[in-house]
Amino acid sequence: MTMIEVHNVSKAYRVNRPRESGWLASVQSLFSRAYEWKTAVSDLSFHIKEGELVGFIGPNGAGKSTTVKMLSGVLTPTSGHILTNGIEPSRDRKRNAMHIGVVFGQRSQLYWDLPMEDTFKLFQRMYRIEPSIFKRNVEFMVELLEMKGFYRTPIRQLSLGQKMRANLAASLLHDPKILYLDEPTIGLDVIAKTNIRRFLKELNAEKKTTVILTTHDMDDIEEVCDRLMMIDAGQIIYDGGLQAFSRQFGGGTLLEVEYRGDDAILEDARIQVVAHSGHNVTYQFDRSDVSLGEAVSLVTKQHNLRDLRLREPELEKTIGMIYTKNKGLREQA
Numbered sequence: 001m002t003m004i005e006v007h008n009v010s011k012a013y014r015v016n017r018p019r020e021s022g023w024l025a026s027v028q029s030l031f032s033r034a035y036e037w038k039t040a041v042s043d044l045s046f047h048i049k050e051g052e053l054v055g056f057i058g059p060n061g062a063g064k065s066t067t068v069k070m071l072s073g074v075l076t077p078t079s080g081h082i083l084t085n086g087i088e089p090s091r092d093r094k095r096n097a098m099h100i101g102v103v104f105g106q107r108s109q110l111y112w113d114l115p116m117e118d119t120f121k122l123f124q125r126m127y128r129i130e131p132s133i134f135k136r137n138v139e140f141m142v143e144l145l146e147m148k149g150f151y152r153t154p155i156r157q158l159s160l161g162q163k164m165r166a167n168l169a170a171s172l173l174h175d176p177k178i179l180y181l182d183e184p185t186i187g188l189d190v191i192a193k194t195n196i197r198r199f200l201k202e203l204n205a206e207k208k209t210t211v212i213l214t215t216h217d218m219d220d221i222e223e224v225c226d227r228l229m230m231i232d233a234g235q236i237i238y239d240g241g242l243q244a245f246s247r248q249f250g251g252g253t254l255l256e257v258e259y260r261g262d263d264a265i266l267e268d269a270r271i272q273v274v275a276h277s278g279h280n281v282t283y284q285f286d287r288s289d290v291s292l293g294e295a296v297s298l299v300t301k302q303h304n305l306r307d308l309r310l311r312e313p314e315l316e317k318t319i320g321m322i323y324t325k326n327k328g329l330r331e332q333a
């Protein structure tokens with residue numbers, strides 16, 4: 001079932017035109033329109049199915065927040081249309097709010113002086129959550145996010161990681177079909193990050209919640225998402241699986257070899273040598289040209305091996321390279 005439909009959506013912001021200096025320009029600006037339109041996203045189209053875990057990434061200013069704000073109904077598209085769970089978000093904000101959960105970075109939706117327990121009861125009334133469902137969801141969240149120890153502590157006394165867990169729980173009490181997350185692990189330690197990621201996987205498995213995750217932390221993407229959408233300068237430049245992404249842009253799988261003797265280097269047009277120093281050589285190959293089994297077998301025949309290590313291209317490095325390349329191309333244009 002399709003949960004999110006985006007058809008040819010663009011968004012432009014009205015921004016003040018920079019003032020020219022001089023008294024004449026100041027007087028003219030009183031009479032002329034001193035603004036212009038700045039396109040933030042342009043002609044976006046995509047579909048997201050129920051239960052998908054989508055990582056939405058892009059460099060600063062690419063258009064991620066603008067897109068998520070339109071999906072969640074905070075902003076209205078300049079053109080095109082959006083349906084989430086059959087609702088047009090910006091037209092029907094109230095009904096839309098009933099089927100989405102939103103956690104935007106460190107902005108809290110909780111009352112600082114109240115413990116989670118009291119805020120949750122307020123949310124129960126706001127979203128008209130049936131008592132039995134409310135009870136079940138609170139228990140589910142307190143258990144899975146390990147919040148028993150601070151459920152009755154005022155929010156202002158909680159650590160950053162505890163606050164993030166409380167925010168996540170609050171956004172999910174009404175069983176939303178879609179969860180929008182913006183940088184859910186920013187500033188957290190390794191254990192807290194791991195817990196949040198594990199929770200998202202479990203939530204998705206248990207309730208089939210569709211998750212749209214915006215982050216600059218590629219481990220969030222690798223550990224949580226099965227689909228990657230990359231946006232740059234307001235346009236989608238990749239939409240697909242994570243492995244396919246690494247294959248398409250990462251330059252292939254790496255085989256790091258340490259050999260014993262004076263071995264000659266393997267010569268095969270499908271397998272490149274990307275580094276060679278002393279008794280260490282790194283080969284790189286594309287798995288659509290040569291299977292992993294064949295590559296290992298060729299290398300094993302060629303070398304008297306001391307050690308062999310397989311490495312997939314690092315997502316973070318690959319993504320960094322794409323951002324840099326695209327920025328360079330834009331600057332040249």
Ligand SMILES: Nc1ncnc2c1ncn2[C@@H]1O[C@H](COP(=O)(O)OP(=O)(O)OP(=O)(O)O)[C@@H](O)[C@H]1O
Pocket residue numbers: 013014015038039040041058059060061062063064065066067
């Ligand atoms: N309220 C606004 N008024 C004018 N321009 C805006 C506004 N909000 C965003 N923009 C511009 O729109 C473009 C997209 O911004 P957006 O915040 O969607 O990017 P982002 O991908 O979320 O970036 P970041 O990773 O830095 O949060 C940027 O050029 C930004 O300067």
